[in-house]
Structure formats: structure tokens, C-alpha cells
Amino acid sequence: MLTYLSKYQKYLCIVLLVYTCVMGLLGAVPARHILNETIRNLYFHVPMWFAMFFLLIVAFVYQVKYLSSFDLTYDLKATSYVQVALVFGVLGLLTGMLWAKFTWGAWWVSDPKLNGTAISMLMYLAFFVLRSSVDSKVLKAKLSSVYAIISFVMLIVFLIILPRMTDSLHPGNGGNPAFSKYDLDNNMRLVFYPAVIGWILLSNWITQLLIRIEILNSDV
Numbered sequence: 725m726l727t728y729l730s731k732y733q734k735y736l737c738i739v740l741l742v743y744t745c746v747m748g749l750l751g752a753v754p755a756r757h758i759l760n761e762t763i764r765n766l767y768f769h770v771p772m773w774f775a776m777f778f779l780l781i782v783a784f785v786y787q788v789k790y791l792s793s794f795d796l797t798y799d800l801k802a803t804s805y806v807q808v809a810l811v812f813g814v815l816g817l818l819t820g821m822l823w824a825k826f827t828w829g830a831w832w833v834s835d836p837k838l839n840g841t842a843i844s845m846l847m848y849l850a851f852f853v854l855r856s857s858v859d860s861k862v863l864k865a866k867l868s869s870v871y872a873i874i875s876f877v878m879l880i881v882f883l884i885i886l887p888r889m890t891d892s893l894h895p896g897n898g899g900n901p902a903f904s905k906y907d908l909d910n911n912m913r914l915v916f917y918p919a920v921i922g923w924i925l926l927s928n929w930i931t932q933l934l935i936r937i938e939i940l941n942s943d944v
Contacts, residue, residue, distance in 0.1 A: 729929050737929060740922030744768075747915045754912070765823045766912065767919040772816030773883075774920045775927035779809035782928075784876045787869040799865035800938050803855070806872060808931040810848055812923075817841055836890050840882030847875045 729737070748767035786802035789795070820838070821831045832838060851872055858864040 729925065729932060733925060734929060737922055737925035740918045741926060744915060744919040744922050748919065751915055752911050762823055762826045763912075765819055767915055769816060769819035769823055770916075771920045771923035772812050772819060775923045776809045776812040776816060778924050779805045779812065779927055779931060780876055780879065782931075783809065784873060787872050790865060790869050794862070794865075796861060796865060797939075799869065800942060801935055802869065802872065804934045804938055805931050806848060806851060808927055808934060810845070811930075812927050813841075813845055813848070817845065837883060837887040840886060844875070844879045844882050847878060848872075851875060 744767055748764055753761070753763050783802045783805035786798045786805065790798035790802060820841075824833060824838075825831050851868055854871055855864050855868045858867060
């Protein structure tokens with residue numbers, strides 16, 4: 725599992741994100757009706773969700789490890805991953821709202837994926853409310869780990885399963901063609917895939933820095 729970045733991975737992260745920003749803003753994109761130039765947001769909006777999911781998967785693993793060992797170090801790492809995942813989730817939500825305004829005509833529409841995202845973000849915000857309401861470190865870690873595992877399962881339901889079972893405006897959901905079938909041409913693939921890798925590496929890099937800070941400030 726990718727939880728520690730070597731200096732070469734950090735260099736790769738910087739190179740990929742510089743490449744993403746330059747080519748994402750200046751590179752050639754297909755001329756699609758309605759989407760027009762907003763299709764460039766694909767390099768930023770979608771990778772944010774990939775990064776968020778990656779972080780929450782790692783957090784999920786650490787939460788399971790904590791419940792099987794009760795080692796508070798796992799709880800600290802899991803909480804750090806959830807914190808940064810929320811940041812990338814909010815960035816994904818904001819870039820999605822910006823895209824929706826220019827393509828669907830409103831900042832927010834009644835869409836199962838959008839509504840599921842809002843519910844999922846609120847559930848993970850409640851995770852930190854739960855942690856702040858308990859004084860005992862052990863009880864806090866136990867309760868929040870169980871709650872976070874449930875929240876992760878609900879995230880999968882709200883963002884992956886339900887949108888595919890109902891009508892949705894998002895590509896690849898509710899019968900709509902996915903980007904890979906409709907908009908994602910070969911030129912865009914050369915930017916999109918590096919963008920996904922770059923944003924994931926950045927999210928993990930930030931989390932590792934946060935973990936170091938948390939360890940220095942704690943007695944774990």
C-alpha cells in the first residue's frame with residue numbers, strides 16, 4: 725500500500741502536477757456541445773475524487789487495524805487520512821459545483837451523486853464531532869473507528885451504487901455514457917491519467933506531513 729513517499733515519488737508528484745496544470749489549461753481538448761472549454765475541469769474535478777477515495781481506503785485499512793490491535797498509532801494515522809480526504813472531497817465538490825453552473829445552469833441540481841456527496845461529507849464531518857465529544861483516547865478511537873467504517877460503506881453506496889441504479893446527470897451513471905466512451909479522447913487521456921496519479925501522490929504527501937505533526941504533538 726502506498727503510505728510513504730520516497731523523494732523520487734515526490735519529484736514525480738511535482739512533475740505530474742506541473743504537467744497537468746500546463747496541459748490542462750493549454751492543451752488541446754475535443755469540442756463538445758455544452759461542455760466546451762469546461763471539459764478541462766476533468767483534469768481537476770475527477771482526480772480530486774480519486775484522491776479522496778484513495779485516502780479513505782487507506783483510512784479504512786488503518787481503522788480495521790486499530791480495531792484488531794487497539795494500537796493508537798493506527799487511529800492517529802486513520803484520522804489524519806480522513807482529515808485530508810475531507811479537504812479533497814470539498815475541493816471535488818467545489819470544482820463540481822463550478823462545472824455544474826456552466827454545463828447544467830445551476831450551482832446545485834437534484835442529482836443522486838451530488839446529494840450522496842453532500843450526505844457523505846456530512847457523515848465524515850460528524851466523525852470529527854464524535855471524536856471531539858469523547859475525552860477518553862481509547863473510547864474515542866474505538867467509537868470513531870466503527871463509525872468511520874460504517875461511513876465508508878455508506879460512501880460507496882451513495883457515490884457508486886445508487887447513482888448507477890437511478891437517473892443521474894453524471895457521465896457513466898443512470899444510463900449516461902461515461903467520459904471514456906464519449907469525451908475522453910487520446911489527447912485527454914495523456915493528461916487525465918497523469919493528473920489522477922499526481923493528485924493522489926499529493927494527497928498522500930500532505931497526509932504524511934500531517935501524521936508527522938500529529939505524532940510530534942501527541943504522546944502516541
